[in-house]
Amino acid sequence: MTDLSSAECKFCHTSPCRVWKLRWPVFRHLDFTDVAASGYVIECDACGAVAAADFDRVAAVHHGFLHGAEYLAAAPTAHVVRGGGSADTRPARQADWITRHLAESGVANPRVLDVGCFDGALLRELFARCPAALRLVGFDPNPDVAGWFPKEQPFEFHASLASVEGDNHPFDVIIASHSLMYDCHLPETVAILAKLLSWNGLLILMMPDIARNPPYLLMGDQYWFGVPEYLTRMLRQHGIASTLGSVEDWGHDLVLLASATMPPSRLASPDLVTPHMPSILASLDESARRLRSLPSRGPGYHVLGRTANAAFAAAILGDRCIGFVDEALPQGQSRLFRGLPAMPPANLFESRHTSGIVLCYGDRNDPMSRRLLHYGAALFST
Ligand SMILES: [Zn+2]
Numbered sequence: 001m002t003d004l005s006s007a008e009c010k011f012c013h014t015s016p017c018r019v020w021k022l023r024w025p026v027f028r029h030l031d032f033t034d035v036a037a038s039g040y041v042i043e044c045d046a047c048g049a050v051a052a053a054d055f056d057r058v059a060a061v062h063h064g065f066l067h068g069a070e071y072l073a074a075a076p077t078a079h080v081v082r083g084g085g086s087a088d089t090r091p092a093r094q095a096d097w098i099t100r101h102l103a104e105s106g107v108a109n110p111r112v113l114d115v116g117c118f119d120g121a122l123l124r125e126l127f128a129r130c131p132a133a134l135r136l137v138g139f140d141p142n143p144d145v146a147g148w149f150p151k152e153q154p155f156e157f158h159a160s161l162a163s164v165e166g167d168n169h170p171f172d173v174i175i176a177s178h179s180l181m182y183d184c185h186l187p188e189t190v191a192i193l194a195k196l197l198s199w200n201g202l203l204i205l206m207m208p209d210i211a212r213n214p215p216y217l218l219m220g221d222q223y224w225f226g227v228p229e230y231l232t233r234m235l236r237q238h239g240i241a242s243t244l245g246s247v248e249d250w251g252h253d254l255v256l257l258a259s260a261t262m263p264p265s266r267l268a269s270p271d272l273v274t275p276h277m278p279s280i281l282a283s284l285d286e287s288a289r290r291l292r293s294l295p296s297r298g299p300g301y302h303v304l305g306r307t308a309n310a311a312f313a314a315a316i317l318g319d320r321c322i323g324f325v326d327e328a329l330p331q332g333q334s335r336l337f338r339g340l341p342a343m344p345p346a347n348l349f350e351s352r353h354t355s356g357i358v359l360c361y362g363d364r365n366d367p368m369s370r371r372l373l374h375y376g377a378a379l380f381s382t
Helices: 055-065 069-073 090-104 121-129 143-148 186-196 214-218 228-236 277-292 308-320 345-351 367-374
Strands: 018-022 034-036 039-043 050-052 111-115 135-139 155-158 171-177 197-208 241-244 253-259 301-304 321-325 335-337 340-343 356-359 379-381
Touching: 018 277, 050 055, 090 121, 090 171, 090 197, 111 121, 111 186, 121 135, 171 186, 186 197, 186 228, 197 228, 214 277, 214 308, 228 241, 228 253, 277 308, 301 308, 308 321, 321 345, 340 345, 367 379
Parallel strands: 111 135, 111 171, 135 155, 171 197, 301 321, 301 356, 321 340, 356 379
Antiparallel strands: 018 039, 039 050, 197 253, 241 253, 335 340
């Protein structure tokens, strides 16, 4: 058994770092099923890195599915983000944003690299908007996804970042969306990306933000967790300054927009390290308390979404959670999530078999909540 009391920071190698035990089940991102009854996370006082305390445990979770049939059988990327009235996918939103950025930068024939491209959804969306693109390169460590990736020019697929050609800083935009937290060699990967980014190019790094979305601390298959301090420091070591993306543009993810030509941001000071763990753990504790105090009446609760937030609420509710509600599902269709049915709201309200809908870290005023209230839902916020 690994001695967790002597955990070392995986980024700056300060030792010992404080180890936090998570008192809740931890999940894997493939289907948000539990992979362990608890997890261990370190937060480095020196550089602000938040990472799994034991990379071997995380690697064991990955080993089970990353290159297996289960991973390939997962539904292709259809991450749905909150829209102003209708469901919208994350790749479409990202492609819109990148297209605007390229137009404002005067880049007519862009070269774009997508790190963790999976089936190429984002690059397809970009091609639809920028048919004059010179190179649309996808990298994914799983070579089996190449079968889904477009074959024609200007698309290129690489299963190794080292095989992406271009010694001369070839990419105008590099995006790493929800991929680098699964990379145990993150510092080395960022060094490669710095060499692939053109001098005035833009690197977009996205991860779940554990300060805004505390349940994402419970991902048992992430090596790294999203807080700005150490990521900013990592980029700066390669001469790349970064700034935080806005919630309006990118939703509640942590987004760092980084470029060698960007003026240094307020995040660039090496002395500014904000401890995040105490407030995140307190927030999870408070949510768990509220979930446990929901009234015991009726058939049981449905939880909104198929995310870490939903998995956390379901884990706390135990057998009082009887299913999930997901606006992104087509009418009349249901899916299994953590072994329970997930269905679109209309189907749930036809059946009327629920004690109410739980919004874990949801906002009763956001457009999705307002649409659920329109159906006459009993909503419970945590
Ligand atoms: Zn550190």
